Amino acid sequence: MTNSPQTDGIVPSRLDPATLATHFDDLYPDFDAHEARVAADRCYFCYDAPCVTACPTAIDIPLFIRQIQTGMPDGAARTILSQNILGSMCARVCPTETLCEGSCVRLTAEGNPVEIGRLQRYATDQLLLVNEHPFSRAARTGKRIAVVGAGPAGLACAHRLAMNGHDVTIYNRHAKAGGLNEYGIAAYKAANGIAQSEVDWLMGIGGIEIATGMTLGTDVTLADLQTRFDAVFLGMGLAGVNALTISGADLDNVRDAVDFIAELRQCPDLSTLPIGRHVVVIGGGMTAVDAAVQSRLLGAEQVTMVYRRNREAMAASDYELDHAATEGVKIITDAAPVAIYGEGRVQEIEFAYTRSGANGLEQTGETFRLRADTVFKAIGQTLEAGAIAVTLEGGKIAIDASGRTSLDGVWAGGDCAAGGEDLTVTAVQQGRDAAEDIHAALSH
Ligand SMILES: Cc1cc2nc3c(=O)[nH]c(=O)nc-3n(C[C@H](O)[C@H](O)[C@H](O)COP(=O)(O)OP(=O)(O)OC[C@H]3O[C@@H](n4cnc5c(N)ncnc54)[C@H](O)[C@@H]3O)c2cc1C
Numbered sequence: 257m258t259n260s261p262q263t264d265g266i267v268p269s270r271l272d273p274a275t276l277a278t279h280f281d282d283l284y285p286d287f288d289a290h291e292a293r294v295a296a297d298r299c300y301f302c303y304d305a306p307c308v309t310a311c312p313t314a315i316d317i318p319l320f321i322r323q324i325q326t327g328m329p330d331g332a333a334r335t336i337l338s339q340n341i342l343g344s345m346c347a348r349v350c351p352t353e354t355l356c357e358g359s360c361v362r363l364t365a366e367g368n369p370v371e372i373g374r375l376q377r378y379a380t381d382q383l384l385l386v387n388e389h390p391f392s393r394a395a396r397t398g399k400r401i402a403v404v405g406a407g408p409a410g411l412a413c414a415h416r417l418a419m420n421g422h423d424v425t426i427y428n429r430h431a432k433a434g435g436l437n438e439y440g441i442a443a444y445k446a447a448n449g450i451a452q453s454e455v456d457w458l459m460g461i462g463g464i465e466i467a468t469g470m471t472l473g474t475d476v477t478l479a480d481l482q483t484r485f486d487a488v489f490l491g492m493g494l495a496g497v498n499a500l501t502i503s504g505a506d507l508d509n510v511r512d513a514v515d516f517i518a519e520l521r522q523c524p525d526l527s528t529l530p531i532g533r534h535v536v537v538i539g540g541g542m543t544a545v546d547a548a549v550q551s552r553l554l555g556a557e558q559v560t561m562v563y564r565r566n567r568e569a570m571a572a573s574d575y576e577l578d579h580a581a582t583e584g585v586k587i588i589t590d591a592a593p594v595a596i597y598g599e600g601r602v603q604e605i606e607f608a609y610t611r612s613g614a615n616g617l618e619q620t621g622e623t624f625r626l627r628a629d630t631v632f633k634a635i636g637q638t639l640e641a642g643a644i645a646v647t648l649e650g651g652k653i654a655i656d657a658s659g660r661t662s663l664d665g666v667w668a669g670g671d672c673a674a675g676g677e678d679l680t681v682t683a684v685q686q687g688r689d690a691a692e693d694i695h696a697a698l699s700h
């Protein structure tokens with residue numbers, strides 16, 4: 257190892273390979289059968305269980321936990337996957353502390369919920385590991401559906417359509433399927449190639465083709481898809497990023513956090529991935545946290561996350577922010593970037609303190625500067641709808657409760673659609689529900 261966290265500049269190998277391997281390994285180890293039974297024993301199997309209501313995909317949680325408790329993990333997996341076909345990734349990435357576990361009656365009573373996420377992972381991984389697909393297709397209907405995007409929304413939609421007997425072609429911009437499960441989620445939540453294993457397993461249903469490297473708006477048009485297919489589902493996520501419009505934003509090493517994260521996720525050997533010594537991340541959401549934490553895990557000496565509003569307004573959960581603090585990320589709130597300085601490349605960034613005033617957020621007049629060899633921008637992603645003449649709402653595609661857009665025969669779901677939180681599980685739910693509505697529409 258030639259470099260250390262104190263080496264100046266943007267360099268690889270700040271930490272030795274063994275430390276890097278530990279840092280990017282699974283955040284939580286998998287339960288073994290005994291641990292799973294013990295954890296399952298804590299469930300009260302509530303009638304009208306609040307954990308089910310809190311799950312966007314409405315998994316029958318008490319049923320699957322009962323199945324684990326009685327030694328039937330395969331049955332448990334089927335219960336989960338029948339509602340959420342990406343149940344394995346969701347078990348790893350769902351903010352369970354605000355969803356199912358956050359509403360568990362044992363949390364209210366004892367401050368310690370049933371570990372629903374880890375139990376879900378235990379059950380679903382059993383099937384994934386043996387690559388066994390538990391569902392089969394209905395008789396072929398002869399209907400063909402185009403799905404744009406092979407992220408959680410597109411995959412969930414495609415799987416449910418295929419199950420209902422339709423033939424599906426997915427058009428995906430990236431070379432690999434999986435969407436942000438493959439290119440965005442923090443590496444330590446998706447260790448050991450789980451995102452691709454899950455896609456391969458999901459494809460076991462049959463009837464789904466994925467055309468990778470195919471971008472709607474460039475390689476194929478919506479009008480073309482509408483002509484060639486019986487229905488279209490748009491699940492292309494948010495491919496654009498908000499611009500930072502301050503002086504110095506064009507300096508070298510001022511980067512979009514999502515690009516850094518994608519590069520990290522695709523890097524076969526993290527000891528070759530360069531990282532700065534003084535990293536500043538602008539933003540207060542999950543992307544900002546993931547960029548900051550993973551910079552620290554790569555060995556950056558100082559990582560500071562700066563958000564323009566207060567902590568309560570941050571999109572990242574308390575759990576994520578605590579995790580960032582534990583990993584040594586310094587979090588500064590109520591400060592907005594005003595200028596970036598450097599010669600050719602970034603050397604310093606200046607922030608102004610903010611407060612809420614009569615006309616919204618205002619600067620107090622007091623400023624401070626942070627040394628930075630890298631600035632990651634995590635100030636929000638945007639829809640790249642291109643030339644699609646679809647009605648938008650708040651910059652996203654407007655949909656009704658069934659996922660129908662303003663265009664006949666065109667549905668949408670996931671991050672690109674308005675309403676709902678930008679979470680993997682929400683994307684799965686919207687993709688699945690749109691598929692059922694498409695199926696109903698095509699069955700008449
Ligand atoms: C850094 C980061 C960390 C996150 N961490 C979490 C987390 O821990 N937990 C959680 O629940 N959520 C997390 N999220 C949010 C979650 O990843 C998304 O809500 C989810 O992936 C949305 O799924 P989707 O299918 O709508 O879109 P995406 O996952 O973005 O997939 C979109 C797909 O469409 C394709 N595509 C894009 N444009 C086109 C086009 N024009 N033509 C054809 N194909 C196209 C892309 O190649 C991609 O495969 C995170 C997001 C980010 C950015």
Ligand code: SF4
Nearest residue numbers: 299300302307360361
């Ligand atoms: S709320 Fe908690 S205890 Fe009740 S069924 Fe759900 S996991 Fe079990």
